[in-house]
Amino acid sequence: MNLQQLRIIREAVRQDYNLTDVASALYTSQPGVSKHIKDIEDELGVEIFVRRGKRLLGLTDPGRELVGVVERILLDTQNLRRIAAQFSSKETGNLVIATTHTQARYVLPSVITQFRKDYPKVHLVLHQGSPGEIADMLREGRADIGIATEGLASQPDLATFACYDWQHAIIVPDGHPLTREPRLTLESIARYPLVTYHLGFTGRANIDRRFAEAGLQTDIVLSAIDADVIKAYVETGLGVGIIAEMAFDPERNSGLTLLPTHDLFVTNTTHLALRRGRYLRSFAYRFIEYFVPELDEESIERSLKVELEPV
Amino acid sequence: MNLQQLRIIREAVRQDYNLTDVASALYTSQPGVSKHIKDIEDELGVEIFVRRGKRLLGLTDPGRELVGVVERILLDTQNLRRIAAQFSSKETGNLVIATTHTQARYVLPSVITQFRKDYPKVHLVLHQGSPGEIADMLREGRADIGIATEGLASQPDLATFACYDWQHAIIVPDGHPLTREPRLTLESIARYPLVTYHLGFTGRANIDRRFAEAGLQTDIVLSAIDADVIKAYVETGLGVGIIAEMAFDPERNSGLTLLPTHDLFVTNTTHLALRRGRYLRSFAYRFIEYFVPELDEESIERSLKVELEPV
DNA sequence: TATCCTTACGGAATTCGTAAGCATG
DNA sequence: CATGCTTACGAATTCCGTAAGGATA
Numbered sequence: 038m039n040l041q042q043l044r045i046i047r048e049a050v051r052q053d054y055n056l057t058d059v060a061s062a063l064y065t066s067q068p069g070v071s072k073h074i075k076d077i078e079d080e081l082g083v084e085i086f087v088r089r090g091k092r093l094l095g096l097t098d099p100g101r102e103l104v105g106v107v108e109r110i111l112l113d114t115q116n117l118r119r120i121a122a123q124f125s126s127k128e129t130g131n132l133v134i135a136t137t138h139t140q141a142r143y144v145l146p147s148v149i150t151q152f153r154k155d156y157p158k159v160h161l162v163l164h165q166g167s168p169g170e171i172a173d174m175l176r177e178g179r180a181d182i183g184i185a186t187e188g189l190a191s192q193p194d195l196a197t198f199a200c201y202d203w204q205h206a207i208i209v210p211d212g213h214p215l216t217r218e219p220r221l222t223l224e225s226i227a228r229y230p231l232v233t234y235h236l237g238f239t240g241r242a243n244i245d246r247r248f249a250e251a252g253l254q255t256d257i258v259l260s261a262i263d264a265d266v267i268k269a270y271v272e273t274g275l276g277v278g279i280i281a282e283m284a285f286d287p288e289r290n291s292g293l294t295l296l297p298t299h300d301l302f303v304t305n306t307t308h309l310a311l312r313r314g315r316y317l318r319s320f321a322y323r324f325i326e327y328f329v330p331e332l333d334e335e336s337i338e339r340s341l342k343v344e345l346e347p348v
Numbered sequence: 349m350n351l352q353q354l355r356i357i358r359e360a361v362r363q364d365y366n367l368t369d370v371a372s373a374l375y376t377s378q379p380g381v382s383k384h385i386k387d388i389e390d391e392l393g394v395e396i397f398v399r400r401g402k403r404l405l406g407l408t409d410p411g412r413e414l415v416g417v418v419e420r421i422l423l424d425t426q427n428l429r430r431i432a433a434q435f436s437s438k439e440t441g442n443l444v445i446a447t448t449h450t451q452a453r454y455v456l457p458s459v460i461t462q463f464r465k466d467y468p469k470v471h472l473v474l475h476q477g478s479p480g481e482i483a484d485m486l487r488e489g490r491a492d493i494g495i496a497t498e499g500l501a502s503q504p505d506l507a508t509f510a511c512y513d514w515q516h517a518i519i520v521p522d523g524h525p526l527t528r529e530p531r532l533t534l535e536s537i538a539r540y541p542l543v544t545y546h547l548g549f550t551g552r553a554n555i556d557r558r559f560a561e562a563g564l565q566t567d568i569v570l571s572a573i574d575a576d577v578i579k580a581y582v583e584t585g586l587g588v589g590i591i592a593e594m595a596f597d598p599e600r601n602s603g604l605t606l607l608p609t610h611d612l613f614v615t616n617t618t619h620l621a622l623r624r625g626r627y628l629r630s631f632a633y634r635f636i637e638y639f640v641p642e643l644d645e646e647s648i649e650r651s652l653k654v655e656l657e658p659v
Numbered sequence: 660t661a662t663c664c665t666t667a668c669g670g671a672a673t674t675c676g677t678a679a680g681c682a683t684g
Numbered sequence: 685c686a687t688g689c690t691t692a693c694g695a696a697t698t699c700c701g702t703a704a705g706g707a708t709a
Contacts, residue, residue, distance in 0.1 A: 038425060040350060041699085057663065066701045071665060073699095081432035090707055091664040099435035106424050106431065106627075113421045114349060117414055118392065124410035125393030318409075338400070352674085368688060377676050382689060384674095402682060402689040 040114060042077040043107045045070050046085060050104055054086065054093035129158040130318050135171040135180035136163065138263035139239045140307065143284045145184070148328045156320050167262075168237060175312045181321050183310035184328075186240050186281075190308060196340065197308045200329045204304055205244060206282040207296040208271050215277065216294050223251045223301055230258040230276035232267050239264075239281050240305040247302050268293060281305070311337070351425060353388040354418045356381050357396060361415055362488070365397065365404035420625065426489055427627035434629050440469040441629055446482040446491035447474065449574035450550045451618065454595045456495070459639045467631050478573075479548060486623045492632050494621035495639075497551050497592075501619065507652050508619045511640045515615055516555060517593040518607040519582050526588065527605050534562045534612055541569040541587035543578050550575075550592050551616040558613050579604060592616070624652065 045059060049070075052058040056074070060067035078085055085100035086093045096104060124130075136145065141163055149161065164180060168188025174180035175195055183189060189197050207226060209215050218225055227248060234241040241260070248255050258276050261267050264284035271278035272292055279302075285295045309325065309332070311317070322334040356370060360381075363369035367385070371378040389396055396411035397404045407415060433441055447456065452474055460472065475491060479499025485491035486506055494500060500508050518537060520526050529536055538559060545552040552571070559566050569587050572578050575595035582589035583603055590613075596606045620636065620643070622628070633645040 038351065038428070039698095055663080065699095067663085068665070068667095068702085069700050075665085081429065082436040083432045088664095092662095092708075093664085099432060102431045102435075103428055106427050110421050110424045110428075113417050113424070116417050117349065117421075120413045120417065121392035121394045121410060124413075350673095366688075376674095378688080379677085379690070379692095380675055382691090386690090399689095400683090403684095403687095404689085 038077060038080055040111070042073045043110055045073045046077070046104065046107050047111055049074070049086065049093065050096065054095060056093065124318075126158075128156050128320065129160075130320065131160045131162065132182070132318070132321055132324060133162040133164060133174075133180040134182050134184065134324075135166060135174040136184040137168065137171070137186070137238060138165055138265075139186070139281050139284060140184045141165055142263065142265070143281070144307070145328070148324070151327050152320075152324050156323070159320050172310070175310055178312065178315065181311075181315070181317060182325065184307065185310070186305050186307045187237060187242065189310040192310075194313050195310045196313050196337075197310045198329070198332055198337070198340065200307045200309050200332075202304050202306050204282050204298060204300070205240060205279050205302040206285060206298055208268060208278040208280060208285060208290070208293045209296060210272060210274055211292055211294050213277070213294065215296060221296055221298060221301060223248060223253055226277060226279075226301075227253040227255050230256045231279060232259045232261070232270045232276045233257060233279040234264075234267070235260045235262050238262055240303075243303040243305055244279055349388060349391055351422070353384045354421055356384045357388070357415060357418050358422055360385070360397065360404065361407065365406060367404065423489065423623075423625050427625075430627045430629060434627075437469075438630065439467055440471075441631070442471045442473060443493070443629070443632055443635060444473040444475060444485075444491040445493050445495065445635075446477060446485045447495040448479065448482070448497070448549060449476055449576075450497070450592050450595060451495045452476055453574065453576070454592070455618070456639070459635070462638050463631075463635050467634070470631050483621070486621055489623065489626065492622075492626070492628060493636065495618065496621070497616050497618045498548060498553065500621040503621075505624050506621045507624050508621045509640070509643055509648070509651065511618045511620050511643075513615050513617050515593050515609060515611070516551060516590050516613040517596060517609055519579060519589040519591060519596060519601070519604050520607060521583060521585055522603055522605050524588070524605065526607060532607055532609060532612060534559060534564055537588060537590075537612075538564040538566050541567045542590060543570045543572070543581045543587045544568060544590040545575075545578070546571045546573050549573055551614075554614040554616055555590055622648070622652075 044063060048059045048062050049056065052062055056070045057067050060070045063070070074086065081103075083099040084097050085103055087095045087097050087100075134145070145163070149163070152159075153161065164174060166174065168185040171180070171183040171185050172189060172192055172195060175183045183195070184200070189195065207215065207221060215221065215225065215229070233244060236242065236245070245255075256276075259267075259270055261270075264280040267278045267280050268290060270276070282295075285293075287295065309329065319334075322337065325332050325337070326334075355374060359370045359373050360367065363373055367381045368378050371381045374381070385397065392414070394410040394414075395408050396414055398406045398408050398411075445456070456474070460474070463470075464472065475485065477485065479496040482491070482494040482496050483500060483503055483506060486494045494506070495511070500506065518526070518532060526532065526536060526540070544555060547553065547556070556566075567587075570578075570581055572581075575591040578589045578591050579601060581587070593606075596604075598606065620640065630645070633648065636643050636648070637645075
């Protein structure tokens with residue numbers, strides 16, 4: 038039994054039992070059609086078609102029963118193709134990125150622009166949350182990819198990959214006394230009230246640690262989740278801002294001056310996280326590659342494997 | 349796409365993604381299996397299996413979707429053969445009953461006797477197994493009808509039908525102290541070591557539940573799959589036996605006394621299970637009718653249809 | 660006589676199995 | 685180093701198309 042035989046049976050019914058027409062409808066030879074019918078009738082041990090002499094006239098009783106199942110089988114083979122097409126039209130589907138404001142606002146736009154150009158039919162969802170929420174979304178399968186600087190490492194069911202390094206930077210209103218200091222120090226910064234990220238966001242822990250190591254007391258007058266809020270308050274003169282360097286765009290942030298920190302702060306590393314064992318669509322790997330060119334599908338697979346081994 | 353490729357996909361799932369085992373199960377060569385998988389994946393344009401390196405680990409998302417349809421197609425090809433067999437010889441063929449010892453030994457003999465008289469040319473296979481094995485046999489198409497008291501309900505691809513109700517009964521050696529109690533209680537039974545069915549067999553769960561509800565600790569000194577073993581040990585004085593009431597034949601079990609339980613235990617219901625979507629020969633329906641007269645072909649079809657509708 | 664199916668046969672294509680190679684645990 | 689998959693290639697089988705022949709309206 039093979040699918041071509043079933044196609045021929047179905048087509049014979051549709052073509053009113055004219056095997057010549059069946060052959061042309063299926064782009065094959067008429068003797069081949071005859072043989073296929075004979076073969077499957079022999080295999081099943083029943084006559085499917087009523088014959089008068091050599092001509093086919095209709096279906097026998099078993100033929101009627103069989104044709105229903107034959108139709109369903111052929112429909113199902115179509116369904117297989119449809120299901121596959123749905124997945125293999127690699128350019129359609131959903132991709133959920135869970136990330137923090139900093140990444141979403143200052144890092145990902147260029148990646149997303151490129152991705153959208155190449156995969157215009159992928160429905161891209163950018164979900165913003167705290168690192169904890171990002172990890173939860175990954176774990177619960179509500180996100181495909183998590184991106185954050187903190188809170189993603191050392192989770193057994195997540196695999197993390199370093200993406201890029203960055204430093205914090207100081208922003209002050211134009212003309213602020215700090216702009217006149219030849220070389221910034223932690224001490225000079227700590228003299229002013231500070232405005233920076235919430236604890237748990239965008240390297241805040243590293244900021245605190247650095248000041249603590251230097252034995253300096255800081256006055257964090259306001260902490261926010263995102264650099265936009267921080268910048269707004271720095272503009273009002275509330276204090277000196279500490280933000281991620283990539284969150285400063287000199288063209289847009291007129292009224293503010295970025296002061297280079299020359300390794301005053303710890304280098305931060307932004308990580309990408311994946312749920313172990315979760316199947317990712319190919320365009321998800323493409324997205325990651327756009328973001329971190331070294332992270333191609335193969336190297337990710339390799340890392341997942343290595344990290345699975347007992348330590 | 350061809351049927352052999354689909355068989356290989358199904359078998360790969362069943363053989364836990366070991367292509368070497370798939371090849372031997374399908375009596376073909378392993379490289380052929382590999383190639384078939386590669387070919388259909390290429391044709392459909394999706395990866396069906398998750399791989400680590402060269403090894404197959406499981407199904408991808410599209411794979412999971414596809415396998416369901418693949419199973420249905422292969423089931424239908426079986427159905428074609430069965431339908432044909434039905435017409436080519438109405439009274440000959442195979443009928444495989446998968447059931448437990450209790451049913452095979454104490455319930456089915458009369459049914460089978462009658463069936464064999466009416467369909468002498470049907471090759472009847474009585475396959476004995478645990479409820480789990482019975483369900484597997486039905487699901488894999490190795491059995492036509494499953495009969496068991498436990499473990500057959502609530503399986504989405506199986507349809508179950510209540511057949512008859514029964515109760516557990518107590519057996520003790522003749523002259524046992526319990527024979528002198530005017531009316532048995534759970535408490536008096538629990539005072540003795542007990543011999544009864546394995547967990548998962550012949551209503552054992554209901555026995556445990558009843559004692560637990562009564563707050564009674566039991567001492568199950570031996571559990572067995574079948575009543576014959578239980579009776580043998582009760583005869584030796586090992587303990588008090590709890591068996592299905594139909595497993596006691598006063599004429600044969602000399603030396604043992606059956607004690608009426610008067611609703612001490614939960615009423616058990618023995619079920620019959622069929623694989624949804626599997627075509628049954630007419631004599632299979634006849635067998636079911638002999639067993640449960642109310643279950644005729646029409647009422648079974650009706651139930652199958654109704655239960656398939658969304659709830 | 661035209662239509663329609665079957666049989667026969669040679670070539671094409673597919674499938675299969677063996678052997679060898681490579682990766683992995 | 686055993687297990688498990690892939691690649692390669694020749695052999696076997698199946699499938700297909702052409703040609704010829706027979707039956708029926």
